[in-house]
Each structure stands twice: as structure tokens, then as C-alpha cells.
Amino acid sequence: MKILIIGADGQLGTDLAKVIPKEEQIPTTIFDIDITDKLKTLEALKKYSPDVVINTAAYHNVDACEMDAAPAFAVNFFGVKNLAQACREIDCVLVHISTDYVFDGKKSKPYVETDCPNPQSVYAISKLAGEQCVRSMLDKYFIVRSTGLYGVAGCMGKGGVNFVENMIKRATTQPELSVVVDEVLAPTYTTDLASKIYQLIQTKKYGLYHIVNHGQCSWYDFTCEIFKLLNRKIAIFKTDAKAFKALAKRPKYSVLKNAALGKLGMDDLRPWQDALSAYLLEKGYYEDRPSP
Ligand SMILES: NC(=O)c1ccc[n+]([C@@H]2O[C@H](COP(=O)([O-])OP(=O)(O)OC[C@H]3O[C@@H](n4cnc5c(N)ncnc54)[C@H](OP(=O)(O)O)[C@@H]3O)[C@@H](O)[C@H]2O)c1
Numbered sequence: 001m002k003i004l005i006i007g008a009d010g011q012l013g014t015d016l017a018k019v020i021p022k023e024e025q026i027p028t029t030i031f032d033i034d035i036t037d038k039l040k041t042l043e044a045l046k047k048y049s050p051d052v053v054i055n056t057a058a059y060h061n062v063d064a065c066e067m068d069a070a071p072a073f074a075v076n077f078f079g080v081k082n083l084a085q086a087c088r089e090i091d092c093v094l095v096h097i098s099t100d101y102v103f104d105g106k107k108s109k110p111y112v113e114t115d116c117p118n119p120q121s122v123y124a125i126s127k128l129a130g131e132q133c134v135r136s137m138l139d140k141y142f143i144v145r146s147t148g149l150y151g152v153a154g155c156m157g158k159g160g161v162n163f164v165e166n167m168i169k170r171a172t173t174q175p176e177l178s179v180v181v182d183e184v185l186a187p188t189y190t191t192d193l194a195s196k197i198y199q200l201i202q203t204k205k206y207g208l209y210h211i212v213n214h215g216q217c218s219w220y221d222f223t224c225e226i227f228k229l230l231n232r233k234i235a236i237f238k239t240d241a242k243a244f245k246a247l248a249k250r251p252k253y254s255v256l257k258n259a260a261l262g263k264l265g266m267d268d269l270r271p272w273q274d275a276l277s278a279y280l281l282e283k284g285y286y287e288d289r290p291s292p
Contacts, residue, residue: 113208
């Protein structure tokens with residue numbers, strides 16, 4: 001099977017390129033395939049002739065999207081449409097990555113795939129539009145929603161850092177940290193997400209999937225766990241999302257449940273605390289996992 005990765009130098013793309021056997025993968029960056037260029041995207045897909053395309057590309061500076069919707073829709077909707085058309089033309093499977101932000105966050109228990117989306121920001125609307133485009137244009141697709149991603153490459157769309165690195169960096173210059181407690185999610189390690197996407201592709205059970213590490217926490221809890229695992233003492237204070245005066249509205253509760261994966265007997269993702277520990281180990285923050 002030939003699997004073409006769009007955005008192979010991004011956070012998730014880097015881990016997909018690690019997980020998928022070298023002989024099966026065609027890693028591409030925006031310099032090889034820019035999905036906003038319809039003709040070149042089609043040409044490239046015809047040239048590489050993959051069996052599966054995994055689209056990790058997104059415009060996901062969530063606050064910038066509120067000020068200017070055009071780049072968000074260019075990548076997250078029109079780019080996805082270009083890719084879906086090209087996949088249809090060469091008859092290959094499209095794996096498209098989406099987000100927990102498609103939900104409004106009003107639930108108090110984990111969202112399953114059959115829950116109704118209600119996006120609250122320009123970014124979220126553009127991502128849901130991308131999902132709907134894939135569904136309406138293709139039969140052979142996987143839409144994979146995940147949440148709070150962190151991986152060794154860092155998030156390219158957010159300046160090459162992820163939340164974990166951001167907190168560790170802030171702790172070197174600030175005596176105390178204030179972190180949001182009223183947004184609850186299931187932070188997910190891109191290594192775990194990439195492995196599960198690769199397994200899911202083999203099943204050919206097309207459709208919509210939530211894939212996240214197990215459990216849930218607020219950004220505040222997540223930060224406390226980072227410094228607990230690093231055995232570093234720092235004052236961490238709870239604050240609410242309002243204090244940050246962010247332009248985009250974020251869901252208060254966006255924990256996802258891997259319900260569809262569970263039905264396939266494939267929901268064996270580890271708890272977010274274990275995944276975080278594995279990440280810190282992979283980044284070289286400690287030599288060995290701390291004993292529980
Ligand atoms: N990060 C999160 O917390 C999070 C949470 C939920 C869902 N997601 C979704 O997960 C996916 C992967 O996120 P990530 O954190 O891995 O993002 P990332 O690190 O920003 O990676 C995205 C990759 O796509 C590339 N790209 C951007 N625009 C492109 C275009 N027009 N054509 C081709 N490639 C393009 C980027 O290249 P350049 O860097 O050169 O632009 C980058 O390599 C996205 O769909 C995102 O919406 C992310």
C-alpha cells in the first residue's frame with residue numbers, strides 16, 4: 001500500500017512518517033503539494049498514484065481565523081475540496097484530520113461521533129465545512145477528529161511549539177503560571193494518534209472516527225501533570241478562559257470518546273498521563289519514566 005502524507009513536516013505528519021513503514025510512505029510538504037493549488041494537487045496525486053492520502057494540512061491559528069476567514073477557508077475547506085476531487089479522480093482513499101472544535105462544548109460527557117456538531121468559531125466552521133466536503137464527495141474516506149495535539153515536532157501552525165513546550169518555556173522565565181481551568185479536553189500525543197490512524201487504514205472500515213488518548217483534564221490539570229512528571233516545583237494558578245480575552249470562542253468541554261474505534265475493538269489508546277510521560281521521555285526531559 002502506498003500512503004501519501006500531506007504536511008509530513010508538521011506535528012502529526014512527522015509522527016505519521018515515523019510510524020508508517022518507509023517503503024509504504026510518500027511524505028510530502030507544502031513545497032511538494034500545496035492543497036490550495038487545485039491543478040498541481042491533481043497533477044501530484046496522478047504522478048505519485050497513492051492508494052491512500054492522509055491530509056494533516058490545516059490553517060489553525062484559531063484567533064487569526066476570527067480576523068480573517070479567507071486563509072482558514074482556503075486551506076480547511078477549498079484545499080480539502082481540491083484534495084477530495086483529486087482523490088476521487090485517481091480513486092484513492094482520503095484520511096482527513098479534523099477537530100474537537102466542531103462541537104459547542106455544552107455537553108458534560110464525552111462527545112461521540114453521532115453527536116451533532118455546532119461550531120463556535122471561524123476555524124471550527126471551516127474545519128466542519130472540510131469534513132462535510134469529504135463526506136459528500138467521497139465514499140472511501142476516514143475523517144479523524146482529535147484534540148489538544150502535542151508531538152516532538154511541535155505544531156507548525158502555532159510557531160513550531162505545542163502546549164507542553166510552551167508551558168516548559170514559560171516556566172523558565174516566569175516565577176508562576178496562570179492556566180485555564182474551564183476548558184476540559186483529552187490531550188493527545190501525536191505518536192499514539194499516528195499509530196492508530198495507520199492501523200485504522202488497514203481495516204477499510206471507512207467513516208468518521210474520534211481518536212484521543214483516554215481520560216480528560218483541564219489545561220490547568222495538564223500543566224500540573226507536566227511539572228509533576230518533570231519533578232519541578234512551580235506555582236501554578238487557575239484562571240478562566242475569559243481572562244485571556246481570546247478572539248475565538250473555544251468549547252468549554254470538548255472531550256471526545258473513541259466510540260467508533262471501540263466498535264471495531266480497536267480502542268486501546270493509553271491514558272493521557274501515560275502518553276504525556278512517554279512524550280517527555282521521547283523529548284529527553286528525563287532518562288527513564290518516573291516511578292508512579
Ligand atoms: N494542533 C492541535 O492541537 C490540533 C487539535 C485538533 C485537531 N488538529 C488538526 O490536526 C491536524 C494536524 O495538526 P498539527 O498540529 O500536526 O498541525 P501542523 O504542525 O501545523 O502541521 C500542518 C502541516 O500542514 C502543512 N500545510 C499547511 N498548509 C498547507 C497547504 N496549503 N498545503 C499543504 N500543506 C500545508 C504545514 O506546512 P507549513 O508549516 O509549511 O505551513 C504543516 O506541515 C490539522 O488538521 C489540525 O486541524 C490539531
